[in-house]
Amino acid sequence: MRSSTFGIIPGLSNTINQDISLEIFRRMCRVRYFEKGLIEAVKNGAITYPIYLSSGQESIAAAMSLVIPEFMIFAQHRCHATYLSFGGDTGRLKDELFGLPGGTSGGRAGSNCIQCHENNITMYGHHGLIGENVPLAVGAALGSGKPAVSFFGDGATEEDYVFAAMGFAVSQKLPVLFVCEDNNLSILTKVDVRRSWSMTNVAQALGMPAVDITDDPWTIYRKVQEFKKNLPAFMNIYTCRENWHMGTGTDGKPEWDRFSLVKDECNKRGLAKEICQIEKETQDQMKELWD
């Protein structure tokens, strides 16, 4: 079931506006090349604090941020992609990772607790108990009446309070989009070792629309457009992290590389020149940031 093509809606990259496709890619680049600079900073010893990298999982936040930019965001610990895609400032993120006062939380919180309350972005920092952001998002939607998106991993879906909060959102008809960034790993333990059930089935049983798809950004874009009108809803999105749970190490090549697949798809659609330019611009910006 889990694959690089699971649930893809065929032909979407051709029907969705090219500007959207290019902006999705731009946001993916922003994360990828920010983190390339970060990895170098860790390797050369400039950053010694723990870091949680989003590389490999960029397409999810990149696509979502274009459909639901106004939502309150309750991110998980692997949150660089969320912060940067929704418009967070690269300099402030860098400062936070260095523990500097200019950081997103004044350098007090670090990589897995990124928040943003500026430039029309409302993103609450995570504190490390996986899935804690699910009831928080539900409570925030209850209290404010505003829509919220809650990102969490496949491990967090196994926390009892996640079910309970999702069920409450259904009972109260709260505008919350629940997004599982399913990289199949809790640290290094795979989903099928941990459980025999599907969170998508659980969400459907609770009474909300739910879908399993892979991290094709065009499919995500379209599904979020649909679900946005019918919240609460749940999306389980198969994705692959490039690096270890924490830190810059790797365990060989990931199952698939969505970044390359998106580039390939854009090339097929005649956007080779544009994406080359975006990639080059982003590389230059990030080089300047990290130099």
Next chain:
Amino acid sequence: MGLKTVAETIKEVTRNHLTKNHGLLLGESITAVGWVNNTVPDCPGIVELPMTDVAGAGIAVGAALVGRRPIFVIRFQDFLILNGSPLIFYAAKTKELHDKSAPVFVRAIGADGLGPVHSGILHSIFMHFPGFRICSPMTPGEYEEIWENFLANDDPMIVSEHRASYGNTQELNDRIVDNADITLYAISSVRFELHKAAETLEAEGIKCNLVHLLWLKPFVVTERLTEPLLQSKKGVVIDPGYEIAGASQSLAYELNQATGCKVKALGLYDRSKCLCPPLQNKAPDAARIYETVKMLLNE
């Protein structure tokens, strides 16, 4: 004679918050079985949570993040064990980490004599963690005071209530006497035992200062607390929670450090509370306070 009971005061404060202050009240089984000992008004703004203790606290914290200043009702303090993680790990941390506060007013209701799962007093656990205000109001005036304090600040507040206080209409004032032999500091429900204990002791010629403790955190050691102790030279801090690593030991230590006087802690024995006597392990009563003072004075 006061005009209102503690229960009526809580109800009034809550009604004002829900109807005039855009507040929220969340909890389990709020609108059933006596409306939480008749402390909750029938008005808009009440959200019945499903029986989801951990998620319920998280939902309350989420509502606090967006400015609703929710009242979160926990019908028995024992359930703080389950509800604690969003409160401790998120609400109490977010201001210091992110400069974003989550002011949730946690009504944690204590009781005694109801067996192993409904008689807990757990405020000590929360004293351990930074970020909370913690108090234990037992009078109408104290409840109004702590509510105003909650509104004037943006910290999450653990309010260690006790069923024994709900019918109370009286303020509980300190009583300082000349040439006292002992200063008794009391927290929560054991405050209602102080005068009885003092009467027994004074019948034997042992003079007692009585000092009531409302705030557990921040615990500010003022002259009001130290002067009676410096005069009597010995003191006891009495709490209805567990003594080991509990509020009584913690505050006794603070008072000892501030004055150099010997201060003993008196709380629950280190064993589980059971339903029936003699294994109930109830809060220290007047008789136990009497015995403890006699022992301390004889040392």
